[in-house]
Amino acid sequence: MTVIATDLVVARAGRVLLEHISFSLHPGNALVLKGANGIGKTTLLRGIAGLQPLMAGKLSVTDDSHVYAGHQDGHKAMLSVAENLTFWSRVFKGPPIERALEQFDLVALRNRLAGTLSAGQKRRLALARLCVTGRKVWILDEPTVSLDDAGVDLFSKTIDAHLAQGGSALISTHIDLGLKAPFDILDLSPFRATPRALAMDEAFL
Amino acid sequence: MIALLVRDIQLALRAGGGLGLGLAFFLILTTLVPFGVGADRQLLGAIAPGILWLGALLSCLLSLDRLFALDFEDGSLDLIATSPIPLEGVVLVKALSHWLTTGLPLVLGSAPLGLMLHLPAHGFGWMILSLLIGTPALSMIGCFGAALCVGVKRGGLLLSLLVLPLYIPTLIFGADVARRGATGMSVETPLLLLGGISLAAIALIPLAAAACLRVNLR
Numbered sequence: 505m506t507v508i509a510t511d512l513v514v515a516r517a518g519r520v521l522l523e524h525i526s527f528s529l530h531p532g533n534a535l536v537l538k539g540a541n542g543i544g545k546t547t548l549l550r551g552i553a554g555l556q557p558l559m560a561g562k563l564s565v566t567d568d569s570h571v572y573a574g575h576q577d578g579h580k581a582m583l584s585v586a587e588n589l590t591f592w593s594r595v596f597k598g599p600p601i602e603r604a605l606e607q608f609d610l611v612a613l614r615n616r617l618a619g620t621l622s623a624g625q626k627r628r629l630a631l632a633r634l635c636v637t638g639r640k641v642w643i644l645d646e647p648t649v650s651l652d653d654a655g656v657d658l659f660s661k662t663i664d665a666h667l668a669q670g671g672s673a674l675i676s677t678h679i680d681l682g683l684k685a686p687f688d689i690l691d692l693s694p695f696r697a698t699p700r701a702l703a704m705d706e707a708f709l
Numbered sequence: 710m711i712a713l714l715v716r717d718i719q720l721a722l723r724a725g726g727g728l729g730l731g732l733a734f735f736l737i738l739t740t741l742v743p744f745g746v747g748a749d750r751q752l753l754g755a756i757a758p759g760i761l762w763l764g765a766l767l768s769c770l771l772s773l774d775r776l777f778a779l780d781f782e783d784g785s786l787d788l789i790a791t792s793p794i795p796l797e798g799v800v801l802v803k804a805l806s807h808w809l810t811t812g813l814p815l816v817l818g819s820a821p822l823g824l825m826l827h828l829p830a831h832g833f834g835w836m837i838l839s840l841l842i843g844t845p846a847l848s849m850i851g852c853f854g855a856a857l858c859v860g861v862k863r864g865g866l867l868l869s870l871l872v873l874p875l876y877i878p879t880l881i882f883g884a885d886v887a888r889r890g891a892t893g894m895s896v897e898t899p900l901l902l903l904g905g906i907s908l909a910a911i912a913l914i915p916l917a918a919a920a921c922l923r924v925n926l927r
Contacts, residue, residue, distance in 0.1 A: 553791050556927040572791040576784025580716070582723040587716075594712035595792050633788075 505531050505569050505640045505672065509552070512561035513697070516547045520559065520697040527690055529672050531640065534663060534683060537676040539692035545676040546575070546645050548692070552674065553643045570641035571596070575649070577630035581619025585610055585629055588618050589636055598638035607662055608632040609654075623650040631659055634666075642666065642673040648681070656681070710798050713789070717806035727775060731768040731811045732818050738764040739822045750827045757826035758836060758887030764822075765815045765840055766876055769847045772811050773872065774865040776803055776855040777922070786859070790926055796919035804845075804852040804914075812844035828891060835890020842903050843883035849910035850875050856918035859925045879906055 507529040514522050521544030529535045537545050551558040552565070553572035579588050589601040605611045608628040613621065618629060627650050634642050642663075648656050660682045663673055667685040675681070721728045742760050743753060780786040789799055819840055823833055854872035858864035885899035 555787060555790060568793060570791070572788065574784060574787055576787070578783055578785035578788040580720055580783070580785065582720055582725060583716070587719070591712055591716045592788075592792075595789070595794060597793070 505566050505670075506564075507552070507570075507641060507672070507674070508562075508564040510562040512548070512551070512563060513559040514544055514547045514551050515559045516544065516556075520700055521547055522692060522695045523560075523697040525561070525690075525692070525695050527688075529641070529674055531670045531672050532667050532685070534667055534673040534675060534685060534687035536681070536687055536689045537674070537692060538678070538689060539676075543692050543696060545692060549643050549645050549674065549676060550574070565641070569639060570643055571634055571637045571639035572643045572645075573630055573634060573647060574645045577626045578633075579618035579621075579626060579629060582617060584615050584617055585621070586614040588629060589632060592633045593636035596637040596639065598636045601632075601636050604632040604635035607635055608658055624652055624655055627651050628655055628658070631662065635662065640671045642671065642675075644673060644675045646676055646678070648677060648679055660684075710794055710802050713794060713799065713802045714806055717803065718809060721806065721810040727772050728810050729814070731771050732814045734771055735764045735768040735815055735818055736822065738767065739826060742826065754827040754829055754891070757823060757828040758832065758891055759884050760826060761819050761823060761828075761836060762840070762843075762880055762884040762887060765819065765844065766847060766880055768815055769811055769844065769851060770869055770872065772807065773851040773855050774858070774868050776807055776852060777859040778855070778864065781859045781925075786922070787926060790922070796922050797915040800852055800856065800915040800918040800922070801911075803855075804848045804911075807852065808845050808848040812840075812848050816840045816844060831893065832887065832891025835896055836887045839883045839886035839890070839900070839903060842886075842900070842907055843879050846879045846903075846907040846910045847876060849907075849914045850879070853914045853918045853921070856921040856925070859922065879903065882906065 510526050512525040513520060525548065527535060539545050550556050552563060553570060586601060589604060593601050605614055608631055610628060610632055613625060618626065621629065631647060648659060651659060663683055664685045666673065739760055746752060777786060780789065790796060816837060819836055820833060823836055828836060851872050854868050857871060858868045861867060882899040882903040886896045886903055889896045889899065
């Protein structure tokens with residue numbers, strides 16, 4: 505379940521953003537990515553999640569071990585909280601939704617339509633989704649956006665519990681998460697690529 | 710994959726899901742034809758197969774742009790793409806749910822509308838059979854267009870321009886089965902070709918549409 509990245513290069517819209525990124529993420533550990541807006545955190549995470557190709561370098565990930573959560577929550581507005589979670593639990597053949605609802609304080613909201621939730625509640629539902637996937641490696645892109653202090657606290661506790669069970673997490677964030685479990689910080693600023701255009705059109709790779 | 714199918718059908722049934730929109734459009738379109746061409750029974754009976762096929766085709770087109778665009782906008786397409794379901798499977802499920810919520814109601818609705826257009830009595834079976842075999846191809850080909858246009862702002866019109874020419878073979882052979890059936894001629898050749906188009910679409914389009922989705926998700 506270890507994720508090992510060696511000398512990764514990521515590009516977006518024909519521009520190389522980051523290069524020479526190497527790290528390893530072991531079970532029970534978290535890696536927090538830091539870096540200014542636009543440096544390429546999202547692009548890197550999407551590349552690791554397999555949503556877009558990495559330009560160069562080697563990435564070793566166990567198949568079907570990771571789950572990705574991005575900026576958008578991905579809820580269906582016309583389905584209830586419980587229906588949204590049940591869908592993901594069935595897709596990933598993961599654990600039942602009850603514990604995830606409790607973990608993110610969503611039990612009282614379980615029959616509310618996801619479209620009627622507040623931004624912070626939606627984000628809590630998006631994070632609860634991670635718990636019902638049963639996946640070990642969580643790839644999270646700014647997971648605490650629009651959460652209040654109590655929400656961030658619930659999130660840190662969940663990450664701590666996930667790591668304690670042998671999971672791992674790759675998190676990009678701008679805030680201090682207050683994790684108790686061991687974690688490393690990877691500041692992306694030194695890896696910023698010298699500005700250059702890509703030689704080929706990435707759409708046809 | 711069944712979970713995705715159940716979810717899509719559930720969403721189609723909820724408010725704003727657009728179920729019945731295609732059917733209502735089909736109804737209005739075919740109702741307008743007698744006003745346009747006059748109430749001559751023989752003329753209407755002769756053009757009924759073509760009108761019903763055209764109506765079914767255009768109604769199919771109506772709900773296509775929502776197929777992937779909604780999941781793309783709310784971010785769930787990213788999440789589904791990183792889930793254990795292969796994208797080819799996602800395409801197949803999306804096309805199936807589109808057919809169940811749009812194609813199948815059109816097949817059933819064509820019977821009363823054929824009556825309204827004075828379709829000859831022995832033509833009904835062939836009409837329904839041709840739509841039953843042909844509409845899956847419409848959903849599959851439309852699915853490919855929707856995958857190609859995902860992420861394009863105001864992609865609806867572009868989608869129509871891309872998909873309608875691809876619908877031509879299905880329309881030719883589908884309407885031919887219905888027309889030959891209504892006039893009592895042999896329907897074997899167009900029926901086999903129509904079936905061939907549908908089967909080829911079901912076999913090949915998931916691969917092509919999944920490739921389009923992969924490019925568009927970058």
